[in-house]
Amino acid sequence: MSGKGRLVLYVGPMFAGKSSHLIKAASAHERVLALKPGFDTRDGAELVSRDGSHFAARSVRRWPSHSEDYSHIVLDEVQFMVSPHYEGDIVAELQSARLRGATVTVGGLDSDYRQEPFEIVSRLMQFADEIIHLEARCHVCNQPAQWTAKTHETGHLLETGDQELYEARCDEHWCLPEVP
Template sequence: MRGILTVFAGPMFAGKSAHLLSDYPDDAATLCLAPAFDTRSGAQIKSRVGLSRAARSVSSWPEDFAAYRHILLDEGHFMIAPHYKGDVARDIERALDKGVNVTVAGLDTDYRREAFVVMDRLRALADHYVPLTARCHRCGAPAAWTAKKRPTGHLLETGDEDLYEARCDTHWQSPD
């Protein structure tokens, strides 16, 4: 039987990691993965609401994936070259074909409002796609966008409220 792919996507501060951690059991049959590129939380998935779980930091798909019933992958948008060796969408398809359920959380767009291709590909494969919104840091309205506060010259860059805000259509602007 084929596994089920669930994708939580949206801007920063939308609760993607919290869903990943609260909606799925913390047991030996579940493997948690975090991109090695994102060193902010160490070897764990961590949410802003205080939930956390130990995770394996990876830059390629784990060879022992079939030993698990469920794989949770946080920050899926970071799973691209040069930070990830391989094609994570194909790797996830391979896991699904082996009957492993996979749940991914990640940004759907970058700070320029351009789609992360890897997340678009996962959306197309998903059995369940859950779009999330945050609250605009300026006005409190529903926010679908991540805004960078200042230009840094980097497209892929880890950060938190020091560098990013959630913004609505009215308040989003490019830092460039």
């Protein structure tokens, strides 16, 4: 395999269906290496979407060996692949896979619950051949939502959770969590 590959990046808030798109991309190919951060232990060794689809994935804390055996790499929740939860530079590793000719499909949150960009995702955007911005539905008004809000402050910036901890919010309804 040689020649320039392709990096496709799905970004948006939580509950925007990113995992569903990644699973569709993974299912459409053979020789797929699906990865998720070892930090995210919610669904075991699978990519799982809220619409019920799933795909076997490896939870990793460093770049796997033999990745060059795969022509398609799918990776979810890339915002968690940072020190101390990940050993290495995931942006450089994905770029290297793309340059050797792999198709790389990545999903992640573009901003945290404070509306601050995740630096790792911003860096990936510079290399992406295609960026797909997904929207969720605002938990308050059901209009398109681009932000993730936290329902209560826990003191952790990187924290996995579901509807008990996070909600999608529109511009008007986004707010910082109340500090107890």
